[in-house]
Amino acid sequence: QRTRLSNHILIANALYAGTPTLAVSLNPDDNPRCKDCDSFDLDPEFFSVFKICVCRGCKQELADKYSLLTKTEVKEDYLLTDGKLYGENVEAFAFRKWGGPEGLDAEWERRESGKKQKRELKFKRKLADLRRRTRTTEYKKLRVNDVKHEHVFGEPEEDLETGETTQRCRKCAMIISVDEF
Numbered sequence: 001q002r003t004r005l006s007n008h009i010l011i012a013n014a015l016y017a018g019t020p021t022l023a024v025s026l027n028p029d030d031n032p033r034c035k036d037c038d039s040f041d042l043d044p045e046f047f048s049v050f051k052i053c054v055c056r057g058c059k060q061e062l063a064d065k066y067s068l069l070t071k072t073e074v075k076e077d078y079l080l081t082d083g084k085l086y087g088e089n090v091e092a093f094a095f096r097k098w099g100g101p102e103g104l105d106a107e108w109e110r111r112e113s114g115k116k117q118k119r120e121l122k123f124k125r126k127l128a129d130l131r132r133r134t135r136t137t138e139y140k141k142l143r144v145n146d147v148k149h150e151h152v153f154g155e156p157e158e159d160l161e162t163g164e165t166t167q168r169c170r171k172c173a174m175i176i177s178v179d180e181f
Contacts, residue, residue, distance in 0.1 A: 034058055
């Protein structure tokens with residue numbers, strides 16, 4: 001009988017090697033209990049790593065409450081910085097910081113629209129740069145070939161909306177405003 005007990009102790013020690021054991025007292029009131037069901041069978045990993053008193057059953061039944069999130073998920077979903085990731089309850093902290101789930105969603109939308117605006121601005125800058133370089137290249141080609149450009153304007157056209165009369169060059173598409181007397 002004594003060897004059976006010592007074998008159980010050895011097996012238990014092997015299972016939880018490296019994790020601090022929960023201090024067990026003879027007085028049941030002094031022992032830590034699960035904060036959801038008041039069970040004494042606490043998950044030693046959650047207790048040692050997160051200092052959360054939760055049993056294995058509650059951890060499995062309430063998976064959404066006790067699920068572990070990756071650092072990337074927390075940063076993207078709850079918009080928190082590295083310094084804020086060490087708190088016990090990230091979701092509660094994020095809701096407090098942004099004023100609830102609606103505030104968090106509003107902040108997420110604001111950041112996403114900001115990212116979109118930055119992408120559009122970057123695209124416009126690159127497009128303008130490409131157009132500038134293309135114009136410069138065309139100008140250099142004309143200078144190298146010493147081709148002198150003389151405008152050949154077409155017939156005057158009147159814009160019905162503005163009432164302005166314009167002429168367009170047939171070679172380079174330059175538009176000039178013309179006043180008719």
